[in-house]
Amino acid sequence: MSRKISMKQAINEALDLEMRRDPTVIVMGEDIVGGTGAQGEDDAWGGVLGVTKGLYAKHGDRLMDTPLSESAYIGAAIGAAACGLRPVAELMFLDFMGVCFDQIFNQAAKFRYMFGGKAETPVVIRGMVGAGFRAAAQHSQMLTPLFTHIPGLKVVCPSNAYDAKGLLIQSIRDNDPVIFCEHKNLYGLECEVPAESYAIPFGEANVLRDGDDVTIVSYGLTVHRAMEAAAALAKDGTEAEVIDLRTLSPIDWDTIVESVERTGRLVVVDEAHPRCNLATDIAAFVGQNAFGALKAGIQMVTAPHTPVPFSPSLEDLYVPSADSIASAVRRTLSPKGASPRIAA
Amino acid sequence: MAQNPFPLGKDELLKAYRTMRTIREFEERLHVDFAKGDIPGFVHLYAGEEACATGIMMHLNDNDRIASTHRGHGHCIAKGVDVHAMMAEIYGRSTGACRGKGGSMHIADLSKGMMGANGILGAGAPLICGAALAAKVRGDRGVGITFVGDGASNQGTFLESLNLAAVWNLPVVFVVENNGYAESTAMEWAVSCDSYVDRATGFGMPGVTVDGTDFFAVYEAAGEIIRRARDGGGPALLECNMVRFYGHFEGDAQTYRAKGELEAIRASRDCLTILSERLVEAGVIGRDELQAVDREVNALIEDAVRAAKAAPLPVAEDLLRDVYVSY
Numbered sequence: 001m002s003r004k005i006s007m008k009q010a011i012n013e014a015l016d017l018e019m020r021r022d023p024t025v026i027v028m029g030e031d032i033v034g035g036t037g038a039q040g041e042d043d044a045w046g047g048v049l050g051v052t053k054g055l056y057a058k059h060g061d062r063l064m065d066t067p068l069s070e071s072a073y074i075g076a077a078i079g080a081a082a083c084g085l086r087p088v089a090e091l092m093f094l095d096f097m098g099v100c101f102d103q104i105f106n107q108a109a110k111f112r113y114m115f116g117g118k119a120e121t122p123v124v125i126r127g128m129v130g131a132g133f134r135a136a137a138q139h140s141q142m143l144t145p146l147f148t149h150i151p152g153l154k155v156v157c158p159s160n161a162y163d164a165k166g167l168l169i170q171s172i173r174d175n176d177p178v179i180f181c182e183h184k185n186l187y188g189l190e191c192e193v194p195a196e197s198y199a200i201p202f203g204e205a206n207v208l209r210d211g212d213d214v215t216i217v218s219y220g221l222t223v224h225r226a227m228e229a230a231a232a233l234a235k236d237g238t239e240a241e242v243i244d245l246r247t248l249s250p251i252d253w254d255t256i257v258e259s260v261e262r263t264g265r266l267v268v269v270d271e272a273h274p275r276c277n278l279a280t281d282i283a284a285f286v287g288q289n290a291f292g293a294l295k296a297g298i299q300m301v302t303a304p305h306t307p308v309p310f311s312p313s314l315e316d317l318y319v320p321s322a323d324s325i326a327s328a329v330r331r332t333l334s335p336k337g338a339s340p341r342i343a344a
Numbered sequence: 345m346a347q348n349p350f351p352l353g354k355d356e357l358l359k360a361y362r363t364m365r366t367i368r369e370f371e372e373r374l375h376v377d378f379a380k381g382d383i384p385g386f387v388h389l390y391a392g393e394e395a396c397a398t399g400i401m402m403h404l405n406d407n408d409r410i411a412s413t414h415r416g417h418g419h420c421i422a423k424g425v426d427v428h429a430m431m432a433e434i435y436g437r438s439t440g441a442c443r444g445k446g447g448s449m450h451i452a453d454l455s456k457g458m459m460g461a462n463g464i465l466g467a468g469a470p471l472i473c474g475a476a477l478a479a480k481v482r483g484d485r486g487v488g489i490t491f492v493g494d495g496a497s498n499q500g501t502f503l504e505s506l507n508l509a510a511v512w513n514l515p516v517v518f519v520v521e522n523n524g525y526a527e528s529t530a531m532e533w534a535v536s537c538d539s540y541v542d543r544a545t546g547f548g549m550p551g552v553t554v555d556g557t558d559f560f561a562v563y564e565a566a567g568e569i570i571r572r573a574r575d576g577g578g579p580a581l582l583e584c585n586m587v588r589f590y591g592h593f594e595g596d597a598q599t600y601r602a603k604g605e606l607e608a609i610r611a612s613r614d615c616l617t618i619l620s621e622r623l624v625e626a627g628v629i630g631r632d633e634l635q636a637v638d639r640e641v642n643a644l645i646e647d648a649v650r651a652a653k654a655a656p657l658p659v660a661e662d663l664l665r666d667v668y669v670s671y
Contacts, residue, residue: 026481062481067511072504075470076477079488082459083409083478102501106464107471115452115460116443117666151667175669203671250671 001195008051008187010161011126014168015052015088017197019059022086025172027052028064028073029090036065048092049128049187070096074125075103078177081123082111086172091127093139094181097146108177109152124171126180129157130221130271131319133184137307140315142220142271145278147179148249154202155248157181159223161191163246166200173199183221203250207259211239214329215259217282218269219245221319222301226269228322233329240267240329248278256282257290264295265332269320274302299328346627351564352402357629360402360559362637364394364616366427367418369645371590374417374434377649378594384436387448390418392557392589395615396521397422399562400489400582403570409457409475411468411490413521414449416461419491425453431648437655444658445666457486466492466499469518473505476514476573487515487573494535495526497543506547509579516579517569518544521556523588528600544581556584557615560622587613 005013019025032052034045046053056063066073070091077089091097097104104125111119131140147155154176158164164182171178208223209230216226223244230240241259245251260266266286270279279300286298301320309315350357371391378387390397393415401422404410412419420430425441433440434448441451452460459475462468472490479486492502497520509516520540524531537543544551552569554561562584569580587609591598598606623629 024481026477064512067504067507069504069508071501072470072473072508075467075501075505076474076508079411079459079471079474080478080481081474082454082471083475085474085478085481087474102464102467103470107462107467111452111460112669113667114442114446114450115454116441116445118442119452119454120669154668154671176671 002192003195004190005161005193006188006190007158007161007164007182008049010165010193011051011168011182012053012055014165014172016055016058018169018172019055019062021197024084025086025088026062026064026080027055027088027090028066028077030066030068030092032090033063033065047090049184051187052090070100071103074100075107077123077125078103078108078121081108081121081177082119086122088124088126088172091125094127094129094143094179095138095141096127097143104153104177104179105150109150112176113152120175121177122175124168124178124180126168126182128184129181130183130185131303131308131315132221134310134312134315136310140308142303144181144248145272145276148278148281152177153249154178155181156202156246157183157220157248158246159186159220159244160189161193163200163206165193166198167246169197170199170202174202181220185221200246202247203252204246205252205255206244206246207241207255208244209240209242211241212263213238214240214265214267214332215243215256215263216240216267216269216325216329217243217245217256219248219278220271222269222271225320225322226325229325229329232322232326238329238333245278253285257286260286260290261293264293266294267299267301267325267328267332269301269325271303271319274300274305277302296332299331301325301328348628349626350560350628354628356402357623358633358637360398361619361623361629361634362641363398363401363422364559364619365637365641366644367391367394367397367421368616369641370417370421370427370430373645373649375590375594382653383434385447387434387594388415388592389590389594390415392587392609392615393521393523394418395559395562395619396519396556396584396586399559400519400566400570402563403567404457404487404489406455406457407484407486409459409472409479409486409488411459411472411475411488412461413465413468413491413493413496414461414463415493416451417448420451420453420458420461423458424456425451425458427644428648428651429453431652432655435652435655436657437652438658438662439651439655443662445662465496466501468492469502469505470508472516473509473512473514476509476516477512479515485574487517487570489517489519491519491521493526494520494522494524494531495529497540498534506544506549506579506581510548513576513578515573515576517566517573518579518581520581520583522583522585525588525592525600527592540581540583549579549581551581551583553583553585556586557613557618559615559619586615
C-alpha cells in the first residue's frame with residue numbers, strides 16, 4: 001500500500017519498522033522522547049521537530065533521552081554498536097558535530113581498519129542539515145564534505161520521503177557507521193511512500209529526469225532546485241538529465257560518468273561551501289575519467305564561502321537557486337563553454 | 345605452609361603475580377628494544393602501574409568490556425590479550441592483534457572484551473558507557489571499565505560520561521590512574537579539585553582512592569565497586585595513586601622530574617616488589633615459586649619478540665583492506 005506522507009513521517013516510520021524487526025535497534029538523542037523526568041506528558045516532544053513523536057509509546061525504553069552531552073552519548077552509541085547493538089543516535093542539528101566529532105571520525109570511523117578488520121560498528125548518526133530555515137550560522141550548515149572526507153564513514157542525504165525511508169532502513173541494517181543527513185526544509189515535503197518496509201542500497205544514484213544535453217548532479221534540497229531549472233531549460237529546448245546522488249559515500253561514479261559521456265556537459269550543484277566539497281570532488285573525478293567526453297568546462301553551483309547568514313534577504317541568496325543552476329547550464333551551452341571566473 | 349591471610353587463593357595469587365610480571369617484562373623489553381631502534385612509532389610504557397590493571401581485571405571475564413588509553417599494554421595483558429599478538433602488533437607485523445594496522449596505541453581484542461587502547465585521551469569514557477548500555481539492554485550482567493590518567497580526567501568526554509553513566513545508571517567503573525603527571529604537567533597543578541572522590545561525589549556516584557601500588561588495595565576496592573555495578577547499583581570512580589617508571593613516551597628525557605625521583609619510586613613504590621615481598625613474608629608462596637614464574641615469563645616475552653621479528657610485514661593489498669565491512 002502506498003500513500004502520501006512527509007519525509008518526517010517517513011523517517012519516523014523507518015525507525016518504527018526497524019525497531020519492530022530487530023530488538024537490538026535502540027534510538028537515543030536529546031529530547032527524542034521529550035520530557036523525560038519532567039512533569040508533563042511522556043513522549044512530549046518526540047524530538048525538537050517531532051520526528052520521533054509516538055515512538056516511545058510503541059517501543060518504550062528503547063528510546064532514550066540523553067543529557068545535553070553530545071560527546072558522551074554519541075560516543076555511547078558508538079560503543080554500544082561495537083558491542084552488538086544497532087543504535088540510532090540523533091544529533092539534532094549536524095552543526096553540533098563540532099562538539100563530538102572525535103567520537104565519530106577518530107573512533108567509529110577507524111575501529112574496523114585500526115583493529116585489523118575485527119570490529120563492526122553499525123551505528124547511525126542522524127540529524128538535520130541545510131539552510132533556508134532562518135536558523136542562522138550554527139544550525140544551517142551542509143557539512144557533508146567533512147564526512148565524505150573520512151574513510152570508514154558512509155554518508156547519506158535523501159531528497160524525498162521515499163528515499164529517506166528506504167535509505168534509513170538500509171542505514172540501520174548496514175554494518176558500518178552511517179551519517180544520515182536530513183534536510184530540514186524537506187521534512188514537510190510529501191510523496192508516495194509504500195507502507196511496508198524496503199531498503200534502498202547505498203551507492204545507487206537516482207536519475208530523476210532523462211536528458212541528452214547536459215547532466216546536473218546534486219543531492220538533498222538542491223535536487224529540487226535542479227529539477228526546477230531543468231523544467232525552465234526544457235522550455236528553451238534544452239533537455240537536462242538530473243541525477244540525485246542519494247548517498248555521498250559510497251558515491252555512484254558510474255551513473256555520473258555514463259551520463260556525462262552521453263551529454264558532454266556537467267553542472268554539479270552542492271549546498272556546501274565551495275572549497276573541497278561534493279561538487280569539486282565530482283568535477284575532479286569527471287575531469288580525470290571522462291575528459292574526452294566533455295564539450296564544455298564543468299560548472300559548479302554551490303553556497304558561497306561564507307557562514308550561513310540569518311536575514312532572509314541574505315539566506316535566500318545563499319542557497320543555490322534554480323536560476324543560478326539554469327545559468328550554469330547555459331554557460332556550458334555557450335560557444336566555448338566559457339566559464340568566467342567567479343570571485344570567491 | 346602458613347595460613348593464607350589474603351583474599352585470594354594461591355593459584356589466583358600466582359596468576360596475579362604472573363600477570364604483573366608479564367606486564368613488567370613486556371614493558372622493560374620494549375624499553376630496551378625501542379632504544380635500539382627496533383620498534384616504529386610511539387610507545388607509552390605501563391611499567392610501575394601493573395597492580396592497578398591486574399587488581400581490577402582479576403574481577404572481570406571476557407563478557408566485561410574495558411576501554412583503555414594510549415598507555416594500554418598493561419590493560420591488554422591483564423584482560424587476557426595474547427602477548428604474542430600484542431608484540432607482533434607493536435612491531436607492525438601482519439600477525440599482530442590488529443594485523444599491523446593499529447600499533448601500540450590501538451591494540452584491541454574485542455573477543456576478550458578489550459575495546460582498544462586509544463590515542464585520544466578521554467575517548468574511552470563515552471565508548472564504555474555504550475558498552476555498559478549494551479550489557480544493560482541485554483541483561484547479561486556485564487560491566488564496563490574505562491581508564492584515564494590524571495591528565496585525561498580533565499577531558500570533557502570523561503566528565504560528560506560520569507554524568508551520563510550516573511543519569512542512565514550504567515554498570516561502569518571509571519578508573520583514574522593517577523601517576524602524578526599529564527605527560528610532563530603535574531597533577532597537583534592541572535586538576536582543580538583536591539580529591540577525585542570529591543569529583544565523583546559531584547557527579548552523584550561513590551569515589552574511592554587507593555594506593556595503586558598495593559595490589560590488594562586495588563583488588564579489594566575494585567571488587568566492591570565492580571560487584572555493585574554488576575548488581576545494578578550504578579557507576580563509581582576509583583582513583584589509583586601510582587607511579588610511572590618511564591617517561592610519557594619512550595625517548596622522554598623526563599627533565600620535569602625531581603632529582604632522584606625515579607630512583608626513589610623504584611626503591612620504595614615498586615608494586616611488583618611490594619606484592620612479592622608480602623607473598624613471601626606471609627609464607628604463602630615461596631621465592632623459588634616466584635622465580636619459576638619469572639623464568640616462564642622471560643621465556644614468553646623472549647619468544648614473543650623472536651616471533652614478532654620473524655613475522656611477515658603487511659603487504660600492499662592490506663593498505664586498502666578493512667576500511668568498511670562493505671562499500
